[in-house]
Amino acid sequence: MSAEPAQKGLNAQLIKVWMTWGTRFLPFADVASPELPLSRLLRLSLIQVSVGMSLVLLVGTLNRVMIVELGVPATLVGIMLALPLLAAPFRALIGHKSDTHKSALGWRRVPYIYLGTMIQFGGLAIMPFALLVLAGAQEAYDERIWLGQPAAALAFLLVGAGIHTTQTVGLALATDLTEAEQQPNVVGLMYVMLLVGSIAASLFFGWALGDFSQGRLIQVIQGSAVITIILNFTALWKQEARIPHYRRTEPATPDPTFRESWNLFIGKEKTVLRLLAVGLGTLAFSMSDIVLEPYGGEVLKLGVGTTTLLSALMAGGSLMGFVYASHVLSLGADPFRMASLGAIIGLPAYGLIIFAAGSDTPELFTLGVLLAGIGTGLFGHGTLTATMQLAPKGQVGIAMGAWGAVQATSQGVGATIGGVIRDLAKGVDTGLPMPAGAGGYGLIFGLELAFMLCTLAAMWPLLNRDTQN
Numbered sequence: 307m308s309a310e311p312a313q314k315g316l317n318a319q320l321i322k323v324w325m326t327w328g329t330r331f332l333p334f335a336d337v338a339s340p341e342l343p344l345s346r347l348l349r350l351s352l353i354q355v356s357v358g359m360s361l362v363l364l365v366g367t368l369n370r371v372m373i374v375e376l377g378v379p380a381t382l383v384g385i386m387l388a389l390p391l392l393a394a395p396f397r398a399l400i401g402h403k404s405d406t407h408k409s410a411l412g413w414r415r416v417p418y419i420y421l422g423t424m425i426q427f428g429g430l431a432i433m434p435f436a437l438l439v440l441a442g443a444q445e446a447y448d449e450r451i452w453l454g455q456p457a458a459a460l461a462f463l464l465v466g467a468g469i470h471t472t473q474t475v476g477l478a479l480a481t482d483l484t485e486a487e488q489q490p491n492v493v494g495l496m497y498v499m500l501l502v503g504s505i506a507a508s509l510f511f512g513w514a515l516g517d518f519s520q521g522r523l524i525q526v527i528q529g530s531a532v533i534t535i536i537l538n539f540t541a542l543w544k545q546e547a548r549i550p551h552y553r554r555t556e557p558a559t560p561d562p563t564f565r566e567s568w569n570l571f572i573g574k575e576k577t578v579l580r581l582l583a584v585g586l587g588t589l590a591f592s593m594s595d596i597v598l599e600p601y602g603g604e605v606l607k608l609g610v611g612t613t614t615l616l617s618a619l620m621a622g623g624s625l626m627g628f629v630y631a632s633h634v635l636s637l638g639a640d641p642f643r644m645a646s647l648g649a650i651i652g653l654p655a656y657g658l659i660i661f662a663a664g665s666d667t668p669e670l671f672t673l674g675v676l677l678a679g680i681g682t683g684l685f686g687h688g689t690l691t692a693t694m695q696l697a698p699k700g701q702v703g704i705a706m707g708a709w710g711a712v713q714a715t716s717q718g719v720g721a722t723i724g725g726v727i728r729d730l731a732k733g734v735d736t737g738l739p740m741p742a743g744a745g746g747y748g749l750i751f752g753l754e755l756a757f758m759l760c761t762l763a764a765m766w767p768l769l770n771r772d773t774q775n
Contacts, residue, residue, distance in 0.1 A: 346483075346545070347483075347492065347495060348499070349540065350483070350542075351480075351495060351496050351499035351541070352538065353472055353476040353537070353538055354476065354496045354499040355499055355500070355502065355537055356423075356426075356472070356533070356537040356538055357503070358499075358500040358501065358502070358504035358507060359503050359506075359530060360468075360469055360534065362504045362508050362621070363527065363530055364387060364390070364465065364466075365595050365721070366508060366599060367511045367515065371518070372386075374600055378437075379729055381730075382725075383596055383725055384721050384722045384724060384725020384726060384728075385722060385725070386458055387596055387721045387722075388719070388721055389463045389466060390462055390465060390466015390470070390714075390718065391466065391714055391715055392463060393466050393470045394710070394711050394715045394718065395711050395715060396470070396711075397470050397474045397711040397714065398564075398704050398708050398710075399564055399707070400418065400471055400707065401474050401706065401707035402564045402567055402704050403418070404418045404475045405478070405704075415475050416479075416542055419471070419476055419479070419542060421471060422467070422472035423468065423472055423538040424468075425467050425468035425471065426468025426472065426531075426534055427531045427534055427535055428464050429462065430461075430527055430530055432457065432461050432464075433458070433461035433527050434524040434528060436458040436460070437458055437523075438523075438524075439457065439458075440457070440458045470714065473710070474706070474707055476496070477496055477706055479545065483545070494632050497686070498628055501624050501625040501628065501683075504624075505625070507530075508616075511526060568704065571696075571708065574696050576767075577696060580692060580696070581693075581708065582764055583642075583761060584689045584713060584716070585713075585715070586716075586757055587648070587649055587685050587689065588685075588720070589716045589720045590652060590720075590757035590758045590760075591682050591720075592717040592720035592724075593721070593723055593724040593754050593757070594724055594750055594751060595717065595720065596725050597746075597747060597750055598659075598675070601663075602616060602671065616675055619672065620675055620678065622676070622679060623676045623678065623679020623680040623681075623682070624679045624680070624683035624686070625679075625683065626679070626683065627648065627680040627683025627684040627685075628686070631688060635687070635691055640769070641689070641691040641692040642692050643688070644687065644688035644691075645685045645689045646688075646762060646765050648683070648684030648688060649685060649761045650681075650758075650762070651677055652677075652678060652681040652685075652755075653758055654674075654677060655677035655678040655680075655681055656674065656751045656758075658673055658674030658677065660748055660752070663748075686713075690706075693705050693706070693708070693709040723753075727750050728747060729746065730746070
């Protein structure tokens, strides 16, 4: 009997510590309120966890498996991974439609998130079989290639469309549930959970595919489809309040069209230049996305499990950069200076990745990947914060959609360029201190360094303007 009061006292102390120190040191924990507790926000962020899992599967694990284990040309892999980007330009439109959607059930956001989840599930469900058919056709060069290529393309396109829909509308729902002054912090929390999901998925995929087999690949991908359904449906439970029927039928001022909303957003001073900086920087950080793990396996002779952990390391670095940027930006720092710092850190990051091959030192490669992740986090948070600050009143959704569309499109273009260069320049001597046959990789990393410099040049007038203001 005496143990029970002691246990209650311990629980009270733990709660007191959490309330005192938790909101002080945990990233974005102070966004919670009595009306919107942290547990509810974390449950909503499960949408971001499922997105992070799918992104790691596509960009991290499958590109290595397709190129090295299944023998699919890197050019074809790059094209496949770029297909999800066909839906990226529509992110702003999706956000606008969910702003004005009138459902018979009284929801605006939930139907779009459900739709995106089912599309994402369908793509993951058919993906492993399509990839195996594609790989077999590549080996035998038979008629199966006419089935494998369209099926794989459809699978990647469906997963990409689902990701863009659920992520865009999920972020819009998160902003709906919070006060205006807390919305940037809530978006920050969502992106931190995206990175947490990426890290967890990378560790799991690395363990599950350590002993690679085609049967294990099918289990992992289709298991991810089921987990996506569970996470997203759990995240949406009792999140969005239903609008009563009588309010939906009352006469109201017509909602602005997408063209009107877009013109209002893009008409702000230097918005185009800011979006250009987002595109250049994202391109600089993404050209090596589909070749980083093959580079570790082919040039540095690392195993599947080890190279898959690179995604976790990259995501961990991004999380570090994102948390640091959130702290500094909350103190009033210039977001584009933070983004510029990310680009500056990218310069030594990819320099270390290049020299790791010539020095036969995997530790340099690991450090370079970590720094690249930190730079990505700083750059992403800085540009997102700047974009939200420019959003006209009531147009935060379209601003986030525009930022996401530019970023996602640049990622796809960068991945495609990286895959093509890896194949075409495989035997080219770039003059860099790299082993024979690694010239294509060196050229990709060198181009990333050049784009980093272009990004800094594009940001310079923005920094001058912010300094003057």
